[in-house]
Every structure is written in structure tokens, then in C-alpha cells.
Amino acid sequence: MSPTNIRVPSEPPSVASRGLAILSRPWVTAILALALVITLGLVFHGNGAFYKWGTHRDALRLISVYAILACGMTVVILSAGIDLSVGSVLGLIAVAFSILVVRWEWSAWTAVPACLLLGACCGAASGSLIAWFRIQPFIVTLAMMVFARGLAKKISHGEKIWSAQTPEVFTRIDSRLWGENISVVTLVLFACLIVCWIGLTRLRWGRYVYAIGGNEEAARLSGVPVSAMKIGVYALAGLFSAVAGICHAAQEYQGDPEAGATYELTAIAIVVIGGTSLMGGRGGVGLTLLGTLIIGYVDKILSINAVPEANRLMLTGAIIVVAVLVQRRKS
């Protein structure tokens, strides 16, 4: 009865409206925002610190662990879900990895795959509950967040796992390559970004992620295996949490059962600032890279200008709000 007809204006769009249309693309806004941030850095350079490559290298190193989490988060959010457990799983893996290499003296070749598997299992468990029992992702991953934190404390007996003799795998992961010019962790991040990008844009799998996020019912009726996809998506987020956990343990030279608390929120902030829609179905991992750089540079610029941490946090909050407002104007 009610016509669902949507009329399209038949005349070609004017130059001005076409310009506006380009401005409203998420990646254009994100690049403009990043350019603005870098300009600010060039102006408030902290006695020339911003002109040194080391500053940029450290900014990237500091943000890398968050950004690895954000990779998995991007995929989850594209499927119209959310994963609050990534920070806790990071902590769990940091502890597990430390126990394996410090206490049990496993080689990296066995410890790393074991930890990746454990992380993926945590994610798959969340995904299964979400897919089979139709519980909201928010609730399920909140439960997993608490559970994984508990498990981390249980296996570590609440203590930090470390030894006076730092295992070689830790120092290797925490080292820099190419004439000390880039951190290994940053390279790991780039690898994660590339994996996500290929998965989302070059595989059938990625198309299904977008379809589920855009309209789950339409995807289901088009033969998309929605349950299996959801389990896979959360398993992938768990896998990236494990990668981040290993990196975090290596950077800190220890496995801290408290590690990664509130990291999930930073990861979500990175995804949202990049311009991926929390409603699902729109965005991409390229935007997440831009979001990473924006958050990373804002933080670095504030710290080289000796802005107190309290103010930094307040400013980051404000930036998130602005990012979301800009996003909403587009849709």
C-alpha cells in the first residue's frame, strides 16, 4: 500500500553538489582530518621534535598494539557487531605467552601458534554464543571480557610473569629493523592491515561480512551462511587480540594479567574516527589505518608539547564526539 518508491533526481548533479558529495566520502574526511593533525604537528613541533623521524617511529610503535586490535574490531563492526573482549583477551594472551616462553621455555615456533589458537578460540566462543543463541554481541563479549580477565589472573595467580633473563623472542619482537628505523611491532600491524584488506576486498568472505552488516536478513535469504560467518568474524578478532597480546608482552618484557584494560575502547575509537559506521556494512580497514594515524599523532603531538595526561584524555574524548558528528552528517 505505502509505495516504497524512492525517486532519484533525473538532472545531472551540479559541480558544487558533486564537490560536496566527494567531501562526504568517509575516506576524504579522514584524510582531511589527518592532514589537519599533521599540520598542527608541524606548527606545534615541540622544539623540533616533530621533524625527527624517531618521533614518528615512536608514535607508530605506541599505537601499533591498539591498531592491531582495531583491525579485528573493524571486521566485527562491519558485520554490525561489537567486541568488548579484545583488551582482556590481549591480557590473557600476554600472560599465557609469557608463561609458555618464560616458565615452560617453549620455543617461539610453538608458543606463538598456540597463543594465536587460544585467542581465536576465545573469539570463536563469543561468536558461537552470538550466532547460535542470538544474544547481543555487546552482552556476550562483555561476558567474555570479564571471563578472559579472570582466566588471565587465574593462570598467573595474579602476578606478573617475567624473568631477570629476558627471553630472546621478547627482544626480537621489541626490536627495530632497517637501521633502527621501524619497530617490528609496527611491521606486524601493517601485516595485519594487509590481511584484513585482502580478506575484506578480495575474498568472498569479505563481501559476506559487508552484506551481513548491511542487512542480515537479506544476506541470509541470499544464501550467506550467517552463523558460520559470525563465528569466523569473532574468531578473527580473537586472533588479532592474540597477536596484540604477544606484541604487548614483548614490549613490556613481561606478562601482566592487568594488561589491555580499556584497550577495547581505544580500538573502537580508532575504527569510529576512521569513519567505519557502527551500524555495520560501511567502512573498511583503510579507514582504520587513517584512524590509527589520527589518534597516534594527536597523542604524540600533545605529549611532545608536554600537555598533561588529563588534558590529553579530555581532548581525545572531544575528538571522538566530533568524528561521530561528522559521520552522521554524511548519512
Add this chain to the structure above:
Amino acid sequence: MIGIVKSFGEHRVLDQVQFPLREGEVHILAGENGAGKSTLMKILGGVYAPDAGEVWLRGRPVRFRSPREAALGGVAIIHQELSLVPSMSVADNIYLGRERTTRGWMRFGHQHDESTRLLGRLGLDVHPRTAVGDLPISFQQMIEIAKALSLNAQILVMDEPTSALNEPEVERLFAVVNDLRRSGCGIVYITHKLEEVYRIADRITVLRDGRWIATAPARDMPAPLLIRHMVGRELDERVTAGRTIARSDAPVLLRLEHVTVRSSRRGGRPLVNDVGVEVRAGEIVGLAGLQGSGNSDLLWGVFGAFGRRRVSGDIRIGTAAYRPRSPGWAIRNGMALVTNDRQRNGLVTGLDVVANATLAALPRVSPVGWLRRGEEMALATDSTRVLRLRAASLRQRVATLSGGNQQKVVLAKWMNIQPRVLLLDEPTRGVDVGAKQEIYQILDDWRQAGHAIVLITSEMPELLMLSDRIVVMHRGRAVTAMERAEATQERILHAAMGGD
């Protein structure tokens, strides 16, 4: 008691309609889907404002600007989709928005007692503190009525109240309706079931295509006359003439026997009850039925959209036995389902034309999971060209297309899986006239290419024009089947309303 004259909307959903309702009568409002019944009632209930015309209540013109005003004015509407809050108690639901308070403090005791009294009047043995969601649908409907009574409603509108009820529940509802009539309420009753019409009607008003056709006492309007009023229009002879008919020796591509689709509600009436249909290659079988007849549910069930547990019966595709499992399984068996609501479950409107057109056929262009983007683009280009899709670019988001073009994207999606059996639910809904003609042509091309097609449409001329055979459903059962040559609007409607 009320004299209404209204016209409404650009499309003239209602044109100079009048509707008189007396005190203490049950007045049936009849008409095909889309005749304007719901719109008229929404104007009465203050949901829409009329463009012209007036509502008179007890000799005085009234203008309700919101459902709340209408409710306070004594008009209560019980929609098909109940508007209760499942998690709240019976008493809280009855007084929702009009809580009994003293200086802001809730008077729970008072509400409780009043609710008990109202429920008693309806002969309903329910504790007012029970959560509404825990009650069966029939009880929930009674609570809607109790809510209306608490407003001292003089006019009660019921839109297909029995569609979800089983026999004893229907009896109980009728008892309450009779009771209300005796107490002086004017009741407007919308139904698609002939049996109900003649059981409770005092008078009948018929609408057709947004116009008032007739109002008469029920005994002066027997079923054949009622149906003639509802159908009314003369069909263009050319619509049904001249067309090749499917050869009767063509192989049967889809055979349904004893197919039953259970309701998701425990103990609910089956949505589809023991239905058998056969569709040959190169044949379009029309599946007629009014709202709630179960024809859409049959298609969903066969397609596996309800999963494997709710559907039983024997289904064959070609010569092979088939059991519904999931939409993916149906697609692999060469089956396609065009749903009747493309915004809600037909398209991913945020994605572009290419992604939508190839969504169901992705395994074809990515056999090992890696998308062959060239092949994908070619598939999308070819299919949309055949369907004459008009889009600035195939990278355009589907949301920015017109209704007709969106529907073509849906058709392209299903064409690309190379189906043998097409299940089409309202393939021309919300599509302009030109696009409709194009879609008819597409369906006829598919028919001639040897696909088996099951078609649901609420537009009678469309059904008669496109179908080789028509199966009519009523309350979940296939009641009649007729050949193209013997089908008439009157016969179909009579059967769809449960006439013998």
C-alpha cells in the same frame, strides 16, 4: 452516527469515502488489499489527517490530531500488530500513558482493582500482574480490548483480529464482540473471511480502489453481491487473451505434497496446512490468497527461510527429493525467492549494484573464495543489461535507485544463480507502471525459457494475466485450483474469503 466524507493523499488513497457507524452495531469494512480500509481507519484513529472531509461523532464534527486524542475521544483501534509492551504487566499495559497517580505517585492498588474489574467483564481469568508477553495472542488481544474499555471507547476498530487465533479463541472473541455490541459500542470489523462476515455483521460497507461502493445491512448483501462489489472493475479482455499456455507434457519441476509450515508460536495455528502444488517447466502458477492466508509463508518455508524444523511434507525439485534446510541449500538446488519487501530483506541497500546483483551467486565467481573481480563485474553487467536496469553506474549504491530499478537488481540477483524454480512474492510491489510492464515481460521471458515460477500478487489483473494456473489459499489451506481459462476475479476472491 458518523458521516465521513474524505479524500486523501496525492495518490487518492481515499476518494470521497463515507462511512456511517451506528451505536450498538457490528459494521464490517470490506475490500481487497489496498482498497483503503486501513487508511480510512487510521484517519478515524487520528494517525493521519484527512485532506478534505470531516469526521462526525454524535452529531458533532471532531478532528483528532493524534492517536491519543482519538483515544480520549472514545475511538480505540486494535491493529493487527498488537501494541502492547510484552515485558510489562497486564495492569500497566492497560493504563500505559495514563497511569493513575496522586501527585506523581503511582496508585498501583487502584489500577490493579480497575484492571481486575475490566478483565472480569471480558470473562478473562488473568491476574493483572502477569507479564503480557507470557500470555497467548488471544489473551493479548483481549487486553487490547480491556484497554479500549478502560477508555470508555464508544467506537472499537478491529483489524483482522482472528488472523492469529485458533477456533476456540475465535469463539471467545465473538462472545466478547456480541457483549460489546449489546452495551452500545459501535464496532468496525475488518476481515477477509466470509464466514465471519455473516456470523457477526449487522451492516457491511465495501470500499474498492479508495472509493466507497456500498453500505447495506448484511442480509441485503449476500456473498455473491459482496464479492461483485469488492471486485467491481471490468477486466480488459486483452489482458487474459492470447498467450501460449505451458504444454501439459512439460516435466514437473516443483512438486509439493502435504506441505505444512508450523507457526513459530507454540500451539499456534499452522501457517500452511497440508498444501499440494505442482509447477511444470515453463509454467507460472499463481498463488492467490488474502493477508494471512499463508501463501507467503509457504514460499518462505519451501525456501528454507524458516529452517528445517518448521516445515514438513514431500517436496521434489525435478525428480529429486528435496528437504528445506536453509536458503543456501535452496539456492544450491536451483531455487530463488523474491521476497515481498525488498528494503527489509531483499537488498543490502548500503552496498552497490554489483555487490547486490552477485550476492547469491558469489560461489560462481569465487570458486575457492578468491573473488574474480572481472568475472563478477561481467556477471553484474550482463544480468543488469538484460533486465534494462537504469543506473548511472553499477558502483552506485542501491539505496539511490528508484523502486523499479531496485526491484530489477533483486531480479538480477536471482537470475545470476541460474535458478530452475522461482518463487516470487509481490514482484511488482512499489514499482511504477512502466517498470511493472517491464517486469511482466521479464517474467514471461523466464517462463518461456522453461523456468517453473510460483507467483504471489495482490493485484488481481496481474495474477490473471500472468498465471497459467491459479491455486487459492485460505487460512493455510489450498482451497481451490483453477486453470487460466476458467479463472475469474469473482471466483478467486470467493475462494480466498473461504466461500464454498
